[in-house]
Amino acid sequence: MGFDEVVLEANAAFYHAVESLDCEKLDHILAKDEPVCVVHPGWALVSGREAVLESWTRIFDHAGVMQFVIASATAHVEGDIAWVTCVEHLTSVQGGRVIEGAVQATNLFRNESGTWRITHHHGSPVR
Amino acid sequence: MGFDEVVLEANAAFYHAVESLDCEKLDHILAKDEPVCVVHPGWALVSGREAVLESWTRIFDHAGVMQFVIASATAHVEGDIAWVTCVEHLTSVQGGRVIEGAVQATNLFRNESGTWRITHHHGSPVR
Numbered sequence: 001m002g003f004d005e006v007v008l009e010a011n012a013a014f015y016h017a018v019e020s021l022d023c024e025k026l027d028h029i030l031a032k033d034e035p036v037c038v039v040h041p042g043w044a045l046v047s048g049r050e051a052v053l054e055s056w057t058r059i060f061d062h063a064g065v066m067q068f069v070i071a072s073a074t075a076h077v078e079g080d081i082a083w084v085t086c087v088e089h090l091t092s093v094q095g096g097r098v099i100e101g102a103v104q105a106t107n108l109f110r111n112e113s114g115t116w117r118i119t120h121h122h123g124s125p126v127r
Numbered sequence: 128m129g130f131d132e133v134v135l136e137a138n139a140a141f142y143h144a145v146e147s148l149d150c151e152k153l154d155h156i157l158a159k160d161e162p163v164c165v166v167h168p169g170w171a172l173v174s175g176r177e178a179v180l181e182s183w184t185r186i187f188d189h190a191g192v193m194q195f196v197i198a199s200a201t202a203h204v205e206g207d208i209a210w211v212t213c214v215e216h217l218t219s220v221q222g223g224r225v226i227e228g229a230v231q232a233t234n235l236f237r238n239e240s241g242t243w244r245i246t247h248h249h250g251s252p253v254r
Contacts, residue, residue: 035203037212039231042254045199045212072172076162079206083235083247085164085172104166106233106249108210120210122233124251127169 007075007082010109010116015068015088021060023053031110031119039122041103064093080111088123102126134202134209137236137243142195142215148187150180158237158246166249168230191220207238215250229253 010029017025030036036049038056046055060066073086088103108120137156144152157163163176165183173182187193200213215230235247 035201039212039233039251042252044214044229044231044253047201047212074162074174078208078237081205081208085166085174085247087171102171104171104249106166106247108235110205120212120233122231122249122251124166124249125169126171 003077003082004075007077007084007109007116008073010118011073011075011084011086011107012070014107014118014121015070018056019066019068021063021066023057023060026056027053029118031117032112033110033119035119037120039124041123041125062094064096066090066092082109082111082116083107084109087126130204130209131202134204134211134236134243135200137245138200138202138211138213138234139197141234141245141248142197145183146193146195148190148193150184150187153183154180156245158244159239160237160246162246164247166251168250168252189221191223192218194218209236209238209243210234211236214253 014029017029036052038046038052046052069089071087073084075082075084084107086105088105090101090103092099103123104126106122107118109116110119141156144156163179164172164174165179166172173179196216198214200211202209202211211234213232215232217228217230219226230250231253233249234245236243237246
């Protein structure tokens with residue numbers, strides 16, 4: 001399996017962790033070393049591992065369900081950094097309402113001692 | 128000057144090129160090698176150097192003015208890849224209307240033979 005495939009697996013694992021609505025699973029997926037940052041759709045940057053996990057906790061607290069169908073995932077690997085672009089077709093339940101939408105994502109991964117971990121996630125709504 | 132400063136200069140040069148509304152200037156700034164991709168605010172991914180330049184041409188055709196004040200620019204360098212997060216405070220004139228807004232950006236740069244060139248730009252509106 002080439003690096004591209006390994007990184008795409010790490011990308012899929014990231015979305016499975018988010019779907020689980022379980023911050024402990026996300027904790028395992030996130031890069032251990034800083035920088036760790038996230039841009040949720042419509043948000044400004046959240047910077048730092050602790051703050052990033054807290055931001056997901058807030059999102060999970062308000063979501064009954066988050067389900068992703070990931071399309072057009074493409075990986076680029078250069079040394080110990082890789083980035084994946086993909087489209088998230090997201091179905092979520094918030095306050096009893098079903099919300100569907102498309103999010104364009106850029107995800108950065110770092111090779112930490114042989115494991116590709118997500119260090120930066122940027123998601124933005126597609127009009 | 129450390130790599131961080133050099134990358135932040137490349138980031139500033141990118142915005143100056145956009146402000147010039149001149150695709151030739153952008154052509155000099157963009158990475159020479161693929162992948163070259165861009166996510167404009169509200170858009171899906173545009174992929175490939177030619178398509179990226181065309182997308183800017185379309186934007187420049189509709190903009191009389193684009194002026195940026197860049198805030199919170201932070202660079203991370205790992206090997207030949209670097210990424211910058213920043214907030215673009217953008218003032219533009221489109222169809223005679225002045226539009227102001229904040230855009231959260233993630234910009235990826237690649238060290239190509241000693242020159243840091245932008246390989247991926249992801250901008251998204253901040254609510």
